[in-house]
Amino acid sequence: MRADTGRHRRRPGDPGRATDLELRTFWRGYVESRSGPIGLALLAAVALVAALAPVLAPVRPEAFTDALLAPPGPGHPFGTDHLGRDIFSGVVYGTRISLLLGVVSAAISAVVGTVVGAVAGYAGGWIDEILSRLIDVFLMIPVFFLVLVVIMLFGNSLPYVMTVIGLTIWPANARLMRAQALSLRERTFVRAAVALGEAHGRILARHIIPHGIYPVVANTTLQVAGAILTEAGLSFLGLGDPNVVSWGRMIYEGRVSMPHGWWTTLFPGLAIVVTVMAFYLIGDGLNHALNPQARERGA
């Protein structure tokens, strides 16, 4: 009887095995996923809006127009809020903030998570013991409440919010990267590099991280979406940065006009849905392309 075979734990999201990728196969898998290209198209549209914000938006999002709480119509396609600010302009400019916030938060998470996870998984031993304890503990802490407490207590400027979000969501990436590093460490080409006398830092940089990064990339894409939602949640509680126009903040401010001024919350909300969905779709496309087994089975 084998006593140890049952030790494997199947958990969704755990990579079975690090993946070798050829760009072409990868792209084919990505396209096959259906969700991937749609997400990319959506994101492209969103990014275009962000880039062209000054052109698209009729006015500065902070600027007051004469129409207070005007319903959608000519001049104000999405209407105006109770201060007379143009919702359409806000949505357009908010794209920049949401993208910035999402990308920066997720990037922080990706960098921290990748480094911690790769070191933990590759080094093993007590280093892994300590780091993975840390990862586990942070994974178990309810993040939103933590972010909430920190932001509420310490302040809510955008850079701060981005950093706090980034620094609370990295453990998921670290866990992925650690699992990757653990499996990559046993991979023949890594063993071969060790046997050839390669230095550990170089092995991490050249073999472990480049190979193991894909699930982290996919997850980071999802985290962009998560960060945007988190910011929206914070803003909804009045904890957004008052100096920038973000969608969450627009909903929060527009909420006072409900139910009569439904457009003040409807459109920013839809913008969040579209953007978040773009990242989810891309993330799923990446996962699909990265997971050959699932791909073969049409998942």
Place this chain on the structure above:
Amino acid sequence: MWTTLGYLARRCGALLLTLAVVVVLNFVLVRAAPGDPVRILAGMDQPSPEMVEALTRRYGLDQPLAVQFWAYVRSLLQGDLGRSITFERPVSQLIAQTVGPTLLLTLTATLLAFALGVALGTVSGTRPRSRLDALLSLAAYLLYAMPPFWLGMMGMLVFASWLGWLPTSGMYDVRSPQTGLAHWLDVAHHLVLPAATLALVQMPVFYRVTRASVVQVLGDDFVTTLRAAGLRPGTIFRRYVLKNALLPSVTMLGLQLGYVLAGAALVEVVFSWPGMGRLTLNAIYRRDFPLVMGIYLVVSAAVAVGALITDLVYGWLDPRIRYG
């Protein structure tokens, strides 16, 4: 048996470690934050040393931090979460009063989400890449991308404001409180919108996991064996695939808890649901240290225990898992 116990012991150790980190983190964060509760209680009256002092002494805030921390830990070990500064009541009592509605909301929503997600996930997973699958997937993406509070607001707009079918807030009608069955029907009526909101934003998680695992299990070798043995696809699915495919969804059930509680807090705000979410925001706002720490501890413990229970249930469902 021993290995299971050993596993349990280790998991509990990890749980305690998590809670220890939570306690320290909490303590440090809350104390490091600008502003202190006495000032809020006393108002902005800078030169009133007598009152500030009296309050400070009353809540032990004059002690060195280390002493305060030790006192906190000691009382925690005795099962005492402390006394709320703002409410002048034991924290445990405040939590106990709000935990019920929160549990009612989150459990209802989660079970709904689970049932719905698994059912739809199965539908999709058995016909991957079909039109129905595409439609369901799209719906899942859409819901997944929705901020729960926004969905709640839109739900309230449509069903409470425009259609007037459902109440906007609260847990029951305070004007004419009911008893017995009528009371629970009333609660259920109030529960519809918040629970549906929370269920809908969670559903995609279960949907996606179920769909993926159904697709995966359908491709497993043992399915080929059973097909080769001449079993009907329906039989294979019901007797074999489903059990295999449900396991990951069950795992998600526990892992979701943190997310659900966060979503619940926001939804509670939208619908004035008398739960812990609102209590939390209140406590943070008032710098009610004992209350903030107590809630956070309880929430963290709940999440950790949820994960532990999930693991155990998973181990019970999946014979492969031996806690060695």
Place this chain on the structure above:
Amino acid sequence: MTRDLAAPEAGGRPPAAAEPVLEIRGLRVSYDAPTGRVQAVAGLDLVLRPGDSVGLVGESGSGKSTVALAVMGLLPAGGRVDAGQVRLLGRDLTTLPEHELRAVRWRQAAMVFQKAMSAFSPVHRLADHFVDVWRAHRPERGRRARSLALERARVLLEAVGLRPDALWAYPHTLSGGMLQRALIALALVHQPRLLILDEATTALDVVTQAQVLSEVARLQREFDLTTLVISHDIGVVAALCRRVAVLYAGHLVEEGPVQQVLEAPRHPYTAALVRAFPRLRGPRRRLESIPGTLPDLTRPPQGCVFADRCPRAAGACREGPPPVEHSGGRMVRCRFPLGGDAGA
């Protein structure tokens, strides 16, 4: 046939001496691949008469497993039978609708897969599999079906050298060898006429493999099985089979009695393959390899598929398909076969 081992209804089956159990005619199977359709099996003829044991050997990519899956009607998505017939006990399976095919499976033809470790559902006990496989083709229901099935399972498990209480084990608690045996037992639940062993011992250690092989050899006799053994190891085929068929790139290149084919191969590929196997006896010598690689099966060559790697190949070999030569119970598909008198 011992009474114990026989399936309940097995006694009434008429002996069908002359009629082949399995008759494959002109079978062509292809798969979808990113680069085009892969011709995995290109015109295969193979006949298994009752009591026959045929080994299908070939290297990876030769199409041998595809043959097995095509027989069982279990080709994966993207694969399809383009032409030919697979007659099992006279019925062409390629034209059978799915529900009729389902009735054929396991009662008339069963299969033992290579990956025994994953061939059982990990969250079910072995007993569940036996019971459900039993029920799939039996009229009994409820408790009675269960006890009958378990009774049969116990007998079969003992027959393959396992303790009956293995029924209550979950797959992960059993070793690869045990699972392989259990899988063989499962294949025998309905006393099939044809048993296909697809690399059934490849994953096992040599000692375990020897154990399983000897048990299969015994079962062949005791259950009156007709077996199709698929393997890359000519040793395994030699141990289990009376005849051997050599497959190369989807083409059957040589067929005949095992001893004759291995001792005096006629096809250059067979000869090279035999030479490449290290032996335990005889002189130690430098091993030989077959230079080159398999042809691209999305664009199969005009002439002989082996021509590019064949030391005897001439221009004619590349121009048209090689002739098929039958003599003395042997078949060879080659323009310039070795030992022209071997068939005599």
Place this chain on the structure above:
Amino acid sequence: MPDVARQHDGARQPLIEARGLHRWYGSGRSLLARRPPLRAVDGVDLVVYPGEIVGLIGESGCGKSTLGRLLVRLEAPTAGTIAFAGRDITHLRGRRLRALRRQIQVIFQNPFETFDPRYRLRQALYDPLRIHGLPDAERRIAEVMERAGLPVDRYLDRYPRELSGGQLQRAAIARAMLVEPRFVVADEPVSMLDVSVRAEVLNFLLDLRAQRQTAFLFITHDLALARHVCDRIAVMYLGRIVEEGPAELLTSAPRHPYTRALLASVPDPDAGTAASPALRGEPPSPAALGTGCRFAGRCPLASEACRRVEPVLEPAAPGHRVACHFPWEEQRTP
């Protein structure tokens, strides 16, 4: 096939010498779950002389790969010593260990995994030279690739996925050989390859030995293959070497009942019948070993003594050692 090494056994200094090597996994630290350690390698003495090819035979799980990894210092032994050219390398670390890697190389089982798929062969082959600061990279690479049958102009700029298994394994050997090691562990180097291409890989290996006097530890589960490739063969069972001797002798006149059983189990195309199962049952778990001979449970010859006292490797003939209380005599071999 010249048995170069054997002629000089007595005179020459061993290239690599393992003494009492142990590798145990998991030491049962947990308070409640005290599980016995898994004894993968459990007291192995092994010597390889310069220019010698030693075969290491055994079933999966017997510890042969672990032993290989210990010898190349990819893992650290739990106990025991390893000496290389007379120098104790058991505890080398850091830079000195990396320097040692030039002397000791390894070839892995899976050729498709040996190269990082992200890099072209050029990069992969350049790396070892960079690491060990060897000059003339271009020339060295060209030389060894030529010998591997992979001319640089056609293969150097290819990605690993563009090569077949046989080619990859030759390239892997080429890479290992670039730094001109004196000892190479080849861990099942051909088991994943089709029979038809095994020979070209093995022959490349043999050529290298002939030219450079590189010593090899050839790990395999295939006795027949070992017989053709190796000078000496050591048979491993559950973490221990139970028999070792000259390849021809060991495969024709084995002394240990386990070796005999292994030989009998090999399906022989020449025999024409199913091999008789020489052994019943399966090996016990290396985590649950009792006292006495670890083969006793399955051994047809086992006596009470076998169950109590573990036999040690003792000479049975010149260059032939067996760990058995009742080794078969040569004349009793059928």
Place this chain on the structure above:
Amino acid sequence: MMRWKHRAPVMVLVLALALLLAAGCGRQASDAPGAPQDGSTGQEQAGGETGGGAAGEPQRGGTLVVALPANPMTYNPNARPDDAGIMIFQNLFNKLVTLDDQYQVIPDLADDWHISEDGLTYTFYLHPEARWHDGQPVTSADVKWTYEAILANQGLAAGSLAVIDAIETPDDHTVVLRLKEPNAPLLYNLAWAGVYIMPKHLYEGSEDWLSSEAAQQPVGSGPFRFDSARLDEHVTLVANPDYFRGAPYLDRLVYTIVPDPQTAAQALMNGEVDVSITRPSLTQLVTLRTAPGVVVDIAPMPNRYYVPMNHAREVFQDLRVRQAVAHAINRGEVLDRALQGIGAAAEGFYTPAIAWAYNPDAVAPAYDPARAEALLDEAGYPRGADGTRMRLTMTIFSGGEWADVAAVLVENLRAVGIEVELVQLDEGAWIQRTVVDRDFDLTLLAGMQGPDPDQLRLRFGSMGPLNMMGYANPEFDDLLARAAAVTDQDQRRDLYFRAQEILAADLPFVPVAEFVAVHLYRDAVHGLAHHPEQVGSVPQWGFHRAWLAD
């Protein structure tokens, strides 16, 4: 003990301010508020159409459901500044005296009172029929015990009562307060908050007035009795048929906890609640005004938005810069846009709600961006290449209206070349940053400035605890000190008028807008405000005379 004299208004202010802050932060689901409601009586006629007055014959019976933004912290009415609690206390308890809608002192427990010529002795005559809900009579001993307890426990009003030297109880229904020195604001403060008379017989004996059983199960003397409460759900009161000023019309009074203004407004429109103390956003008011069945009743209150400028910052030591900021701010736009036209643009330097003390001639600089730019040029702050003269921060509270007002201010200042970055903090952090650390450029503040103008000392006196801008003018300090010590209102008025002139000249802050009290209820609710019989219209959510029409 000079300082203690100032304590009274300090505490009042503290209470009021806390309420107000809460109002601003309401949308965080914390205990939002009803800042305006308590304290502000100003029943005005501006709302005009309100049905709050006498409309038909009062009907008896029914349950009134009131949306309250937060739970009461405790049922000890004098311990804490508790905006939610005070809404309930006014229906459970009585004070000695209370205020009417013109901020004039009127009887409550005391039917009558007398102040000695020297202003050092106050004598109150209690209503003989007043009884606690448990049937015990309310006596002078209760009053004495209450005031002493407040002082001993550092209760909410401890500061205002500190001026009392001794309390005498010649008989059960007479209370005599002896003061250490004359103190004009005292009577007002006894009518204000944190001075509810508590039942001595129930509190006595427990070691702490907060942990006493009576602080959980309150027993008062007011028109309603405590019935039950559940955290975050409801607080239920029932009618006290034996109330000494007559039984209330309503049977039950249910406070349901609805912290979210949005939800509260929705619930009001749906008829789920009858009265909303949870204050909706001003925007919602616009909607609510047209909602069928909803009455929006708006009244001025002694509370105003203003922008303090930190004198510790070099830039604000220059009067021209302060003037420029004042000229740059378009108070009309703040009113129209951020405040949806509800309330009034602030002109002067004290609240016009306390009419007798308001100097209408001391006014802030008019909106004049050109003038502002000229002043800034003059002060040496020319526009830079990007059009910016200077960058400042404005520290504001979290919460909707604060942000709205700030948004307009930011745009106003931007127009004259002052880039303002908002720093949004919750209450705790705001206090720390501005009041304690004084680390800010501009801030935005509001707060109760009644019931007595002595209040000005807190905010702008050189020692004033809320003078976070560090403004110091000895003449101003002197004027206010003198005004507190005289009892004659005309004399006091002159002093306060002069003080406001000084503020107008020195401009330590820019007044922005006048706050309003907003009363929201269903049109079925009557007898809320303006009711002649109603005693104690400050705070004004007393439901003694309220009744429900069918």
